[in-house]
Amino acid sequence: MSQDGPGAVAALESAAVPALKRAVELDSVSRFQESLVCYQEGIDLLLRVLKATKDEAKRAHYRQKISDYMERAEAIKKHIAKEKEEGKYHQQIKIEENATGFSYEKVFQDYLNETVTEVWVEDPYIRHVHQLYNFLRFCEMLVKGPCKLKTIHLLTSYEENSGKSQQKSGLEEIQRSLKNYGVTLNISFSSSIHDREIRFSNGWMIKIGRGLDYFKKPQGRFCLGYYDFDLRPCHETTVDVFHTKHTKKT
Structure with missing residues (x-):
């Protein structure tokens, strides 16, 4: 059972928002390595929020957000790996x-x-x-x-x-x-x-x-x-x- 109370959950969510916003901004200007770090930080925070959330509608919302961000982070990882392999990074x-x-x-x-x-x-x-x-x-x-x-x-x-x-x-x-x-x-x-x-x-x-x-x-x-x-x-x-x-x- 999670030990995060409502206040702690709100704080985690408040920390996740700027991290993910920064990730999207860096992603949009092709600063992929930096954006990946921010995506990972934001996803980790959202996973903690999901774990502590009881409301099923909110849980579904967080699961979708996490899934979307994880999909983009994986795409960035593959892009970086491809550029590294080709010596173009x-x-x-x-x-x-x-x-x-x-x-x-x-x-x-x-x-x-x-x-x-x-x-x-x-x-x-x-x-x-x-x-x-x-x-x-x-x-x-x-x-x-x-x-x-x-x-x-x-x-x-x-x-x-x-x-x-x-x-x-x-x-x-x-x-x-x-x-x-x-x-x-x-x-x-x-x-x-x-x-x-x-x-x-x-x-x-x-x-x-x-x-x-x-x-x-x-x-x-x-x-x-x-x-x-x-x-x-x-x-x-x-x-x-x-x-x-x-x-x-x-």
Whole structure:
């Protein structure tokens, strides 16, 4: 027997409506991966509402809604799988100026799974202290995630003059720390690198206009967003997501 009372059921329904509305909006502009997440969230909430509802007319209404949304979600899954198989998948996410809610977990989590053992990071700006911290946070996310990570390949550019030793020591410290978790960090440098992209061994490739450095400087050490990047305002940038059968460059 469900423990959800009338108030809890109403709250669940109120939460489901915006999730499903957002799913339909994203679906309409072909942002399928994001819409699928919202569909799944809304469907889960409606299933809980259905379970707690006694009125048979309302139950029939919820069952139909759930069936319709599940049918669309399944169609999206098949569409994504087909595009992945054909190597044609492409999704674009636009991060607005001062937007929040775009931590590395939120941006990358949908593309990480237990099959990911290797990651390639090409970003010319892993040089200054805050950029080294960004890369460290990215590595932490990978280690905590569902993937069985073995190797990270970083290609970046050299910091000039006095910052060079700081960059070197910072990356070497991250390298030693990752080794404690069974992960090898291979570091390479290029003076001509300009592209910014992250590739996972499961076929996903993510290109971010600003690379990993798309967060704004926090207003202070004791301000919200200093530690939790979901609360940190962002610079305007674009995230392009692709899926290819072979991501490792030859």
